[in-house]
Amino acid sequence: MTLWIDVSCILAVFLALTLLATHRIVGMIKIFALQSFLLSLVPLFLHADSLSGRDLLFSFGTMVLKGVLVPAILFWAIRHISMRSEIKPVIGLGTSILFGAVLIAVAFWVSLSLRLPGKLFSSLVLPCSLATMLLGFMIMVTRTRAITQVLGYMVIENGIFLFALSLFDAMPALIEMGILLDIFVAVFIMAIVLNHINEEFERTGGSASRAKMGETL
Amino acid sequence: MLSFLILMPVLGALAMLLPVRTSFRLWFLCGVSFLHASVTASFWRQLPASEWQGYLVLDPLGLILLSVISLLFLSVSVFMIGYFQHEHRGNRIFTACLLSLLSMMTLVSVSYHMGLLWVAIETTTLFSAPLISFHRNQGSLEATWKYLLVCSVGIALALMGTFFLAIAAHDIHTLFLPAILSGASSLSVNWLKLSVIFLFVGYGCKMGLAPMHSWKPEAYGQATGMVVVLMAGGLTQCSFLALMRVSQICYKTGLNDFYASILIVTGVLSLGVPAVLLLGEKNLKRSFALSSVEHMGLLVLGLGLGGVGIFGALFHMINNALAKVVMFLTAGSVAQKYGSSRASEVQGVIHIYPVTGVLLLAALFAGTGMFPFATFHSELLIINAAIISKHYLLPGLIILCLAVIFIGMARIVLEFVYGASTEPVLAKKENLFMNLTIALAAAALIGLGLWVPAPLSRVLHDAVVLIGAS
Numbered sequence: 001m002t003l004w005i006d007v008s009c010i011l012a013v014f015l016a017l018t019l020l021a022t023h024r025i026v027g028m029i030k031i032f033a034l035q036s037f038l039l040s041l042v043p044l045f046l047h048a049d050s051l052s053g054r055d056l057l058f059s060f061g062t063m064v065l066k067g068v069l070v071p072a073i074l075f076w077a078i079r080h081i082s083m084r085s086e087i088k089p090v091i092g093l094g095t096s097i098l099f100g101a102v103l104i105a106v107a108f109w110v111s112l113s114l115r116l117p118g119k120l121f122s123s124l125v126l127p128c129s130l131a132t133m134l135l136g137f138m139i140m141v142t143r144t145r146a147i148t149q150v151l152g153y154m155v156i157e158n159g160i161f162l163f164a165l166s167l168f169d170a171m172p173a174l175i176e177m178g179i180l181l182d183i184f185v186a187v188f189i190m191a192i193v194l195n196h197i198n199e200e201f202e203r204t205g206g207s208a209s210r211a212k213m214g215e216t217l
Numbered sequence: 218m219l220s221f222l223i224l225m226p227v228l229g230a231l232a233m234l235l236p237v238r239t240s241f242r243l244w245f246l247c248g249v250s251f252l253h254a255s256v257t258a259s260f261w262r263q264l265p266a267s268e269w270q271g272y273l274v275l276d277p278l279g280l281i282l283l284s285v286i287s288l289l290f291l292s293v294s295v296f297m298i299g300y301f302q303h304e305h306r307g308n309r310i311f312t313a314c315l316l317s318l319l320s321m322m323t324l325v326s327v328s329y330h331m332g333l334l335w336v337a338i339e340t341t342t343l344f345s346a347p348l349i350s351f352h353r354n355q356g357s358l359e360a361t362w363k364y365l366l367v368c369s370v371g372i373a374l375a376l377m378g379t380f381f382l383a384i385a386a387h388d389i390h391t392l393f394l395p396a397i398l399s400g401a402s403s404l405s406v407n408w409l410k411l412s413v414i415f416l417f418v419g420y421g422c423k424m425g426l427a428p429m430h431s432w433k434p435e436a437y438g439q440a441t442g443m444v445v446v447l448m449a450g451g452l453t454q455c456s457f458l459a460l461m462r463v464s465q466i467c468y469k470t471g472l473n474d475f476y477a478s479i480l481i482v483t484g485v486l487s488l489g490v491p492a493v494l495l496l497g498e499k500n501l502k503r504s505f506a507l508s509s510v511e512h513m514g515l516l517v518l519g520l521g522l523g524g525v526g527i528f529g530a531l532f533h534m535i536n537n538a539l540a541k542v543v544m545f546l547t548a549g550s551v552a553q554k555y556g557s558s559r560a561s562e563v564q565g566v567i568h569i570y571p572v573t574g575v576l577l578l579a580a581l582f583a584g585t586g587m588f589p590f591a592t593f594h595s596e597l598l599i600i601n602a603a604i605i606s607k608h609y610l611l612p613g614l615i616i617l618c619l620a621v622i623f624i625g626m627a628r629i630v631l632e633f634v635y636g637a638s639t640e641p642v643l644a645k646k647e648n649l650f651m652n653l654t655i656a657l658a659a660a661a662l663i664g665l666g667l668w669v670p671a672p673l674s675r676v677l678h679d680a681v682v683l684i685g686a687s
Contacts, residue, residue, distance in 0.1 A: 037604055058320075117387040137686075146362065153369060156370065160377055160380070163377070171383065171392070172330075175333060175336060178333070178336035179332070179336060182339045182343065189346055189347070190366075193346065193362055194362075195565060196350065197362065198357055200353065200354065200355050201355075207507055
């Protein structure tokens with residue numbers, strides 16, 4: 001089963017890189033949903049020979065919250081804000097892919113010197129989770145739209161999630177579910193605040209103040 | 218008893234969502250805060266037993282924080298009765314979020330599991346966000362957004378730090394604080410160092426320490442005074458509790474010097490940055506927000522210096538909370554009366570509202586640590602700790618920063634109080650509930666400055682022993 005975990009890790013990084021190079025917000029949300037779905041399968045691969053109820057519950061919970069509900073909320077938000085594409089990233093898409101590649105190299109280089117104690121099921125988990133986190137930060141920094149910043153935040157969380165799987169046994173299930181729920185509610189509240197900001201702009205006669213605020217939406 | 222203290226506000230929050238009269242909600246909120254405060258007060262007699270299989274434990278450190286939180290909520294809920302006499306916006310979501318926040322802050326102060334601590338602190342961020350955007354105007358929404366994003370990302374780093382801690386504690390296989398402390402020798406030092414850095418940056422971000430303070434002037438400047446009191450006196454100190462938990466672990470594993478150097482550098486930065494920024498500030502609430510960055514800096518400095526510094530920091534937690542009540546409730550009441558807190562629009566408060574003017578002066582002295590306010594004593598203890606620990610440059614630096622901060626604060630507050638008077642938007646009438654709350658907090662602060670009661674001093678000493686200094 002280590003093979004499947006490796007494949008998931010590499011795909012997660014690959015999808016984060018694709019996210020960095022995607023222009024359309026709808027496309028970005030879909031890629032994020034795919035990444036979350038993929039990561040939610042990893043707990044099943046971990047204990048493939050003896051699946052416990054907890055693995056199933058955790059995997060299912062992640063799938064529903066991150067793979068379905070969070071993308072649904074984000075879709076709801078962009079429908080209300082009615083903006084479909086990124087206006088202008090801080091740096092061009094080509095350049096950001098190049099930077100992304102550098103970040104992946106950095107993540108692998110850093111994790112060479114870090115040694116996880118105990119039995120390690122896959123040597124790719126640590127570098128891949130670091131790379132996903134760094135790419136998430138990259139998305140947050142280079143994109144100007146609020147909704148893409150939320151996506152960047154969620155990619156960081158996905159990276160942390162991948163890392164958390166390596167110590168799946170140390171964390172009580174209750175805490176894991178609490179963490180998941182918190183992240184879900186965070187996105188929910190962010191979407192609501194975004195919606196309020198948008199309403200406020202429309203009420204006060206949008207474009208001038210929007211220009212003043214510097215394309216935050 | 219502990220789970221009652223956590224669940225009771227949640228039930229209250231649900232009751233707030235029912236369609237009832239605005240004034241009923243306010244009195245109900247008062248009732249819940251009073252109940253919370255009286256249960257907390259009973260813990261001073263005897264600490265309660267642990268609950269939920271050891272997840273919830275109240276130790277002296279937690280007791281100090283819990284009492285501070287309880288006190289803050291009590292004063293805010295009394296203040297709100299006065300505030301909502303002139304506020305026409307509905308308070309359904311507002312009060313529900315307040316009570317949920319109370320519940321989560323209580324959970325922070327009693328959680329004895331590093332994972333649960335993270336969950337509770339993250340949840341406080343989520344419940345405080347809707348409170349900041351209470352006025353729903355462009356500025357407050359923008360501030361809410363900034364707060365949410367900066368703190369969420371910061372807290373995500375703390376989550377990473379918590380996982381690193383779990384790896385460091387691989388042999389112990391749990392994140393319960395007592396287990397980590399007793400098995401400290403088996404922790405892997407390299408992972409622990411990494412974990413300490415991530416936890417510090419993450420929780421420091423939530424605390425608003427200097428390089429990560431960017432959300433603070435915005436959020437405190439836009440939120441109403443009551444919310445800021447809870448954030449500056451309660452939420453930030455919840456994160457400080459997390460930093461103290463890290464300190465406990467570092468002490469047991471001999472990483473004390475490593476952690477102390479991080480704390481001292483950040484502490485000095487958190488004193489220097491607001492000192493520079495305050496000199497050009499034109500907004501009362503924003504300048505108070507910068508002063509709050511300074512107080513957070515003092516807290517981590519005290520923790521980093523160790524010994525009497527820890528005692529000073531713990532004492533400063535209480536004083537800081539009381540000072541924040543005086544400062545931000547006065548600022549809130551001024552902002553409500555004038556519809557602004559910019560120096561260009563509000564001047565000569567003392568000519569129109571004599572009591573509020575005097576309270577504003579008290580806020581200046583309480584916030585900058587003047588005698589006889591207790592903030593003076595805790596700041597002195599922290600400076601003293603710097604001298605004892607032979608950092609001879611540090612006391613001079615601290616005093617210089619405090620002096621500059623005093624000049625910056627005095628400049629704006631005196632202009633507010635004594636300038637040529639401008640017309641307020643509200644009727645020229647003082648409000649009893651609002652002024653009484655502030656005056657009581659100021660009196661308590663002076664009282665603590667003159668005399669520290671024996672039980673308080675005992676609990677402070679017990680808490681210092683927990684962190685590890687002699």
